Each structure stands twice: as C-alpha cells, then as structure tokens.
Amino acid sequence: MLWKNRNAFAFEGRVFDADTTVAKCVEDSRRWVEVLEASKKDEEGRSRICNVGKVWKAPQRERVKCNIGISWTKDSGLVGAGWILRNSEGEVLFHSRRAFNGAASLLEAQRLGLLWAAESMISHRVKNVTFEIEASELVGVSV
Template sequence: MSLKSEKEFPKEDVEEGLDEREWKSREGAKTDELKKATIEEPERRWKPPPPTWIKCNTDGAWNKDSGEGGMGWVAKDHQGNLVWTGARKLSRLRSALEAEAEALKWAIQTLSGFGYAQMIFETDSLALKRLISGEETMSLTLKPLL
C-alpha cells in the first residue's frame, strides 16, 4: 500500500516549512515591540439611592444536587457607605428562584424591623422581578414567600 498526494508542494515550502515562514512574517511575533497596558476605570453599575434612603442589594444561590444554598444582602446609604449586611446558609430549597426570594424576604423583614421606611431593593434575578411586578404568574410554592 502506498499513499500518493495529489498536490505538489513547492520545494521552498517543504524545506523551511510554510507555517514557520508565516509565523516569522507576522507582526505579533516581533519581540522588540511591547504593548503598554491600558488602565481603565471599571464601569460603575451600582446606582445610589436618594438622600435619606437606603438601597439593599440581595442575592441567593442554590445547589440542585444537595438542595442547599445561601443568601445575602447588602444595604448602603446614598453615599455608598455600608449600613447593614447579612448572609446565611439555607437548606431544603427547591430552586434558585426560591433562594433569591428568601434573600429578598429576609432583607425586607430585617431592615423594616430596624425601623427603616425609605428603602429600595434590588435583585439580580429577572424571574423574581417579573413575579413581584406581576409580569409572570407566581407558583403556589413561592406565594408564601412573597
């Protein structure tokens, strides 16, 4: 058995290697040229609340295999100063959405209990936002939470 190539390669491609020539000819392969790092300010996405208000960001996490998760929240004033924070482990959860709802519920209860009346709550869960705003119907398991 013999293998036969239908394409003939030029002698110079075989001797030096076409890939090697292409690599050497590229601008990026030159070592005498250094690129300077650019220093950019990170995009600031958190928007402060109005003066005399506090803003609370909540989050929840869930592990499907164990049914466990966690939740947390951070409350800041209009200058971005930390006012209160909370985090705890959760067990016997049925979904990530349930963890998100538990985090929001706990933050509302805690901050209301501290006497705050002017509060803004923010979640990263679009599904939870839609349920609260009535854009989607709520399951029976989540109704008691919200």
C-alpha cells in the same frame, strides 16, 4: 500513574519498567499543570466579563439600597444569602448573611433571600428601601 501501575501489577500481574513509569508520571504532572493554568486563565476571564458594566448605583438621596446576593446548589438545595444596605453616599449601614436549606429551585432561593432581606429591614426599622436582586422573575413583587 503509580497507583494505576501498582493495581495493574497486583491484580493483573503486569510488570512496568521503572523508567517508563517515571517518564509517564512526569508527563501526566506536566499536563495537569497546563490544565490548571488554562483553568485559572478561563476563570480570570469569566470574572472580568461578569464584572463588566456592574457598577453600584446610588439610590435617591432620601432612600437606602439593599443589594441581595443568592447562591443555590441544585443537588443539596442549600442556599447561601447575603444582603448589604447602603445610603446614597455608598456608606454601608448594615449587612448580613445566612444559609437556608431545602430550596427546590433558584427562583425559590431568590424568593427566600428577598423575603429575608425585607424582614431584616423591618427588624432594623429601616424605611424607604430600594431592593436590588438578580432575579427578573421577582421584579415588581410586593413584599
């Protein structure tokens, strides 16, 4: 509000009463705090909703499970990927994360993440791996 009033004075020659300006600043800040609090409540609600029913399920005793997470930004094509490998007891054996650049779609980002995780399992000489990724388009893909 102060900046707007300053610009209006400098460029338009408009004069504002100090008391009115201060009152408007206080009102704007109160509204801003309300919006932030409402946003936090919405985010907390979404987090609770997203996590409902998502329980890690152990692989069969002779297998290990590699969970893969992908984040993709459409504007830049930047991909963040991570994987975690656990045994049937839920103990973490390995994990890793990395970034990719230039993915044209979420599907491409998911494919890159899955291939990278599979290559990582080969590098670590891990066999009998079950891969889990949120990408229904990739179900049944041979890697």
